[in-house]
Amino acid sequence: xxxxxxxxxxxxxxxxxxxxxxxxxxxxxxxxxxxxxxxxxxxxxxxxxxxxxxxxxxxxxxxxxxxxxxxxxxxxxxxxxxxxxxxxxxxxxxxxxxxxxxxxxxxxxxxxxx
Amino acid sequence: xxxxxxxxxxxxxxxxxxxxxxxxxxxxxxxxxxxxxxxxxxxxxxxxxxxxxxxxxxxxxxxxxxxxxxxxxxxxxxxxxxxxxxxxxxxxxxxxxxxxxxxxxxxxxxxxxx
Numbered sequence: 493x494x495x496x497x498x499x500x501x502x503x504x505x506x507x508x509x510x511x512x513x514x515x516x517x518x519x520x521x522x523x524x525x526x527x528x529x530x531x532x533x534x535x536x537x538x539x540x541x542x543x544x545x546x547x548x549x550x551x552x553x554x555x556x557x558x559x560x561x562x563x564x565x566x567x568x569x570x571x572x573x574x575x576x577x578x579x580x581x582x583x584x585x586x587x588x589x590x591x592x593x594x595x596x597x598x599x600x601x602x603x604x605x606x
Numbered sequence: 607x608x609x610x611x612x613x614x615x616x617x618x619x620x621x622x623x624x625x626x627x628x629x630x631x632x633x634x635x636x637x638x639x640x641x642x643x644x645x646x647x648x649x650x651x652x653x654x655x656x657x658x659x660x661x662x663x664x665x666x667x668x669x670x671x672x673x674x675x676x677x678x679x680x681x682x683x684x685x686x687x688x689x690x691x692x693x694x695x696x697x698x699x700x701x702x703x704x705x706x707x708x709x710x711x712x713x714x715x716x717x718x719x720x
Contacts, residue, residue, distance in 0.1 A: 496649075523706050532615065534696060534710040535650075542706065550707070582649055586706055594640045594698070595708060597649035 494518050498583050498598035505573040505605045513568040513601050515583030522588040524566035525595065526550075526558065528579040535582065541566055543588065573605045608633040610699050610711035618717050625687040627714045629680045629697030638700040639680040640708065641671055643693050650696060656680060667691070687718045 499514045517524065522543045527535040527550075537550030539558040547558050555577060557569045566585075570577060580602050584595040609632045619625050631637055638657050642650040654665025661673045671682045680697060697711040 525707070527710075532712055534610075534612075534712040537707060537709075540707060584650075588706065594642070594652050594655060594700075595650075597642075597651075599649045600647075 612711035
């Protein structure tokens with residue numbers, strides 16, 4: 493029972509490089525989310541997908557794009573990485589409607605942009 | 607817009623003493639409230655939630671939280687803290703009318719000393 497799987501776990505990028513963070517869930521959840529975690533700022537929502545085929549901006553979407561590839565997978569892309577995007581990125585998923593546990597989180601991707 | 611405040615960056619407590627982590631929220635509508643815990647280099651784990659009903663909710667690992675509508679608070683409590691409770695704690699709020707998005711507080715680091 494893997495839950496939410498994120499890859500990679502660690503990444504170092506140079507300014508201007510691009511990369512895609514991958515996320516997959518095996519719980520048949522409808523909704524998926526990307527958050528970034530920065531010290532003292534908690535988790536801030538980047539993008540979310542309420543259901544397969546839909547994506548919406550969150551609180552801090554600039555510099556990111558997302559793709560909801562299918563019900564299981566939700567990727568986050570940085571087209572031209574900037575030092576301000578150094579952060580820990582978390583993917584999460586949840587069922588629609590009444591849910592007992594809120595979100596299920598992945599273990600995170602620690603990204604450093606130099 | 608919904609928001610969550612955790613006024614303490616860090617809480618220090620001696621093992622065996624009561625632990626309280628404070629959380630206040632601001633929403634339009636009825637809130638769904640959550641507490642999550644994050645251990646080092648891990649994703650967030652669900653502790654407990656308030657949806658409706660009894661204002662005192664019990665969750666995992668002996669934690670409980672009290673919903674106070676008049677004070678718009680949802681403080682996390684544990685009667686007797688353990689060293690293993692040392693972690694980062696996040697309060698989160700969701701308003702059903704706003705979809706399934708969670709808004710997180712900035713987090714409170716708990717340090718339980720032996």
